[in-house]
Amino acid sequence: MPTEDVLPATPVPSQRPAPYPLGSADDEVSRLLEQCAYYRPQARSLIDRLGVQPGWRTADVGCGPLGILDLLAARTGPTGQVLGLDAQPRMLETARQLLKDHEHVRLEQADAYSCHDHTGLDFAHSRLLLANLPRPEQIITSMVRMVRPGGYVAFQEIDWQSWSCVPYSAAWEELRGRLAEAWSGDVHIGQRLPRLLGSAGLTDITVDASTRILEPDDAQFGLLLYFAKIQRQRLLDTGLSHAEQDRLVQAIRRHLAQPGCLVVDSLLFQAWGKVPDSPETAAKQHSAPAKRVADRPLSEPDCDPR
Numbered sequence: 001m002p003t004e005d006v007l008p009a010t011p012v013p014s015q016r017p018a019p020y021p022l023g024s025a026d027d028e029v030s031r032l033l034e035q036c037a038y039y040r041p042q043a044r045s046l047i048d049r050l051g052v053q054p055g056w057r058t059a060d061v062g063c064g065p066l067g068i069l070d071l072l073a074a075r076t077g078p079t080g081q082v083l084g085l086d087a088q089p090r091m092l093e094t095a096r097q098l099l100k101d102h103e104h105v106r107l108e109q110a111d112a113y114s115c116h117d118h119t120g121l122d123f124a125h126s127r128l129l130l131a132n133l134p135r136p137e138q139i140i141t142s143m144v145r146m147v148r149p150g151g152y153v154a155f156q157e158i159d160w161q162s163w164s165c166v167p168y169s170a171a172w173e174e175l176r177g178r179l180a181e182a183w184s185g186d187v188h189i190g191q192r193l194p195r196l197l198g199s200a201g202l203t204d205i206t207v208d209a210s211t212r213i214l215e216p217d218d219a220q221f222g223l224l225l226y227f228a229k230i231q232r233q234r235l236l237d238t239g240l241s242h243a244e245q246d247r248l249v250q251a252i253r254r255h256l257a258q259p260g261c262l263v264v265d266s267l268l269f270q271a272w273g274k275v276p277d278s279p280e281t282a283a284k285q286h287s288a289p290a291k292r293v294a295d296r297p298l299s300e301p302d303c304d305p306r
Contacts, residue, residue, distance in 0.1 A: 020087060020088055020132065021132055021183070021184040021185075021231075021234075022132070022227075022230050023230065024088045024089075024090035024091055028230070029064075029065050029090065029091065029094055031226065032064045032065050032066070032091075033065055033066060033094075034219040034220075035128075035219075035220075036064075036065075036066045036067065036068075037219075038219060038220060039127070039156070039268065040071070042156065042210065042268060042270065043068045043071055043127070043156070044071060046125075046154060046156065046270055046272070047068070047071055047072070047075055049206075050123065050152050050154065050272060052072070052075045052076065052122075052123055053075075053076070054075070054076055054077040054079055054080060055076065055077070055079040055080050056075075056076045056080050056081075056122040056123055057076075057080065057081040057083075057120065057121045057122050057123075058072045058076055058080065058081065058082050058083070058121060058122060058123045058124070058125070059082070059083040059084070059085060059115070059118060059121055059123070059124045059125065059146060060072060060082070060083070060084050060085070060125050060126070060127075061085050061112055061115050061124060061125070061126040061129065061139075061143055062085070062086055062087075062112055062126050062127070062128075062129035063084040063085060063086050063091070063095060063107075064086060064088075064091045064095070065091045065094035065095050065098070066094070066095055066098055066099075067084065067095075067125075067127060068125060068127065069082055069084045069095060069099055069102075069105055070098070070099065070102070072105075072123075072125075073099065073102040073104065073105050076104070077104075078103070078104055079104075080104055081104055081106070082102070082104060082105040082106070083105075083106050083107075083108065083118060083121075084099075084105065084106070084107045084108070085107075085108055085109075085110040085112070085115055085118075086107075086109065086110070087109060087110065087111055087112065088109075089109055092107045092108075092109060095107055112126075112129060112133065112139045112142065113135070113138050113139055113142055114142060115139075115142050115143060115146055116141075116142040116143070116145035116146050118146050119145065119146055119148075120148050121146050121147050121148065121151060122147070122148065122151045122152070123147065123151055123152050123153075123154070124143045124144075124146045124147050124151075124152075124153050124154075125153075125154045125155070125156075126139070126143065126154075126155050126156075127155070127156040127157075128156065128157060128158060129157075130155065130157050130185065130186075130189050131157055131158055131183075131185045131186060131187055131189050131190075132183075132184055132185045133184065133185050134184065134185060136185065136186070136189060136196065137196060137199070137200070140153075140155075140196055140197065140200045141200050144200050144201060144202060144275060147275045148275065149275050149276065149277045150274065150275065150277060151274070151275050152272055152273070152274055152275070153197070153200075153202060153272065153273060153275065154270070154271070154272035155193055155197070155269075155270070155271050155272070156268060156269070156270050157189050157190040157193055157268075157269050157271075158187065158189075158190055158266040158267065158268055158269070159187070159188050159189070159190030159191050159209075159266060159267040159269060160176065160180060160187040160188060160266050161188060161191075161266075161267060162211050162264050162265070162266060162267045163176060163224070163263075163264065163265060163266040164176075164263070164264045165252075165255060165256070165261065165262070165263055165264075166213075166261070166262040166263070166264060167258075167261070169251070169252060169255045171247075171248045171251035171252050171255065172224065172252050172255065174248060175224060175228055175245075175248045175249070175252060176224060178235055178238055178240050178248075179224070179227055179228065179231060179235065181238050182231055182234035182235050182237065182238050183231075183234075184234075187266075190209065190266075190267055190268070190269030191267075191269065193207060193269050193271035194207050194271055197271055197272075197273045198273075201275075201276060202272075202273025202274060202275065202276070203273060203274050203275075203276045204273055204274045205271065205272070205273040206271065206272055206273070207269060207270065207271040208269070208270045208271075209267050209268065209269045209270070210267070210268055211264060211265050211266065211267050211268065212265045213262055213263075213264060213265070214262065214263040214264075214265055215262060216256070216261070218263075220263070220265060221256070221263055222256065224252065225249060225252060225253065228245065228248075228249055232245065
């Protein structure tokens with residue numbers, strides 16, 4: 001591991017902040033914190049698989065109000081470094097309060113497209129960032145440039161293909177399709193991760209995916225309706241009138257209120273790869289298929305989600 005301080009001594013201000021389409025209001029900050037708790041088992045499992053060690057220099061790009069910064073801080077310890085980057089000051093404000101006791105965590109406002117201002121890291125991570133922004137290839141390339149040869153870059157991204165109601169709801173399917181059309185990024189980017197990481201020059205690419213069955217008391221159960229509220233103007237831009245939006249929302253509310261109604265969550269893809277020692281290594285392994293972590297049903301997460 002490198003022994004010198006490889007992170008800039010002073011914050012690098014963003015010249016072109018990447019817009020976060022869901023905003024930074026209190027409701028969104030609260031939702032993202034709930035999301036952190038919801039995905040904590042998968043995040044902890046990812047860190048275990050990659051073997052993150054005390055003393056590592058790490059980054060969480062697009063960390064929001066917490067991301068996996070607390071998990072990285074616990075794993076790397078006081079001899080390590082944890083860098084949290086986000087374009088939204090409100091998100092960093094919350095993260096700073098939550099992580100005030102972790103002296104080796106640094107938070108900076110930064111653009112995901114130019115996060116390569118920080119270099120020499122052992123591990124760079126992003127979760128649910130690429131699906132929300134255009135030009136994901138540029139973000140991946142920038143993150144690869146952050147990491148030293150032999151280090152790891154990892155992404156956790158969703159794919160809406162499995163996001164559905166049980167029993168079936170036509171209103172749900174229509175609203176989900178309209179939201180996908182209105183979204184600022186690619187809501188199916190999870191399945192593209194292996195190819196994107198290979199194109200960015202990473203080697204030893206590994207991929208896994210999981211989903212969950214949600215009940216009414218789960219925080220994610222009504223997420224589609226929350227997105228419809230936040231994206232009301234974008235839905236209007238797709239040609240879905242306010243009256244039609246209201247009709248779909250009301251139909252979905254009635255459907256979700258039925259006894260026994262369940263929601264199959266979006267697939268969460270985890271994909272990671274190693275920064276090669278040389279361009280020749282990357283070229284040799286670029287055509288190699290991504291490895292699956294295990295042969296198991298996608299509906300069974302590695303850890304107990306509760």
